[in-house]
Amino acid sequence: MDIRTRPGTGTNQEAVRRHNLATMLRSVHQAGRTSRAQLTSAMALNRSTIAGLATELEELGVVRHSDPVTSPGAGRPSAGVEVAGEGAHVLAIDVGVDRVVVGRVGLGGRVLARERRRIPSSPDPRQVGDVVAELATATEACAGGPLVGIGVSVPGVVRRDDGVVQFAPNLDWHDVAFEQVVADRIRHDVPIALGNDADLGALAEHVRGAGLGVDHLVFVSGDVGVGAGVITAGAPLSGAGGFAGEVGHIAYDPEGLRCHCGNRGCWETEIGAPAIARAIGAPADSVATLGAVLEDYTGDLEALRVIARHVGRGLATVVNMLNPQVVVLGGFLAPLHRHVGPDIVRTLHDSAMQAPGRMVHLCTPALGADSVLLGAAELAFEPLLADPVGVLS
Numbered sequence: 001m002d003i004r005t006r007p008g009t010g011t012n013q014e015a016v017r018r019h020n021l022a023t024m025l026r027s028v029h030q031a032g033r034t035s036r037a038q039l040t041s042a043m044a045l046n047r048s049t050i051a052g053l054a055t056e057l058e059e060l061g062v063v064r065h066s067d068p069v070t071s072p073g074a075g076r077p078s079a080g081v082e083v084a085g086e087g088a089h090v091l092a093i094d095v096g097v098d099r100v101v102v103g104r105v106g107l108g109g110r111v112l113a114r115e116r117r118r119i120p121s122s123p124d125p126r127q128v129g130d131v132v133a134e135l136a137t138a139t140e141a142c143a144g145g146p147l148v149g150i151g152v153s154v155p156g157v158v159r160r161d162d163g164v165v166q167f168a169p170n171l172d173w174h175d176v177a178f179e180q181v182v183a184d185r186i187r188h189d190v191p192i193a194l195g196n197d198a199d200l201g202a203l204a205e206h207v208r209g210a211g212l213g214v215d216h217l218v219f220v221s222g223d224v225g226v227g228a229g230v231i232t233a234g235a236p237l238s239g240a241g242g243f244a245g246e247v248g249h250i251a252y253d254p255e256g257l258r259c260h261c262g263n264r265g266c267w268e269t270e271i272g273a274p275a276i277a278r279a280i281g282a283p284a285d286s287v288a289t290l291g292a293v294l295e296d297y298t299g300d301l302e303a304l305r306v307i308a309r310h311v312g313r314g315l316a317t318v319v320n321m322l323n324p325q326v327v328v329l330g331g332f333l334a335p336l337h338r339h340v341g342p343d344i345v346r347t348l349h350d351s352a353m354q355a356p357g358r359m360v361h362l363c364t365p366a367l368g369a370d371s372v373l374l375g376a377a378e379l380a381f382e383p384l385l386a387d388p389v390g391v392l393s
């Protein structure tokens, strides 16, 4: 019997129906395309209930029928369900050290439009807000469905409840109410959420990237500094004040260089972009674009091997503490891994405890350079995925 027509207490039934709609939409969003048979099996509901829920989501404009899908091991092909083409979408904003990227992202994590602009070093937050607003207007220009949320990534420590950037060392921001800055400039009446870049990279790789189906994941991001987003037991780890994952400031060498956090010899002073630029003889002004420099690097690999050993030794601490199944190396660490990955792994194995060291798999982001942008999109989609009826009705 269809759950909507079953007699019973109205309020409770309505809550169950909305919960089921949310669960189905999240499944289709994560898969991009699935089948009614797979949804029936995953949600443990009967076929007519699944058909009714799919129809309701179609009427909300968030999913549509697609060609029948044959599942492995299943019998006949089953009616396909996929995310709607130009339906509800979000704005994902990735504020980097030297540039802002704004994407219009649809359900299923599809980037429908994107704009990018360089920003000066140590930028004024209000100027960055102006750039964000201009790029947002450009990406929204041809939108075919409703905007349902805005997600913003910043390379710093974020207080989620009020959207204040407590500390973004490479932007030179301290206690900046950046969520409010964005809200004042983008005049859309939709929720805005702010997150740390590495946390959002971890989120996207977990939902649809290299960490799909992996419950213990660390995304280590090399922008100018180094930070990590941690998923443990399937949930993000934030710590009491949002500082969890600040692995760039692992106390690494007591005799080392002064770090911008105020301490001496943090891991970041050995593997951050300035250190790598020095090691390979790249000009100081290439620090913000080190990823591109390393992509094209054809110089002496020995210089990179020295860095790789520092990366592996620091990762050993991360692995000993968090025991992840997968460590995703993002930002400039991805091209570094492509050049000298075996050196990183060898040092990690030599330095970590044997069991967690052997257990972990090192890889680069499956979402390429878009992990953080797509993580910001996931943050923005969360209210819709939690209650599609409440957001769209």
Ligand SMILES: [Zn+2]
Residues within 6 Å of the ligand: 248, 249, 259, 260, 261, 262, 263, 266, 268
């Ligand atoms: Zn530090």
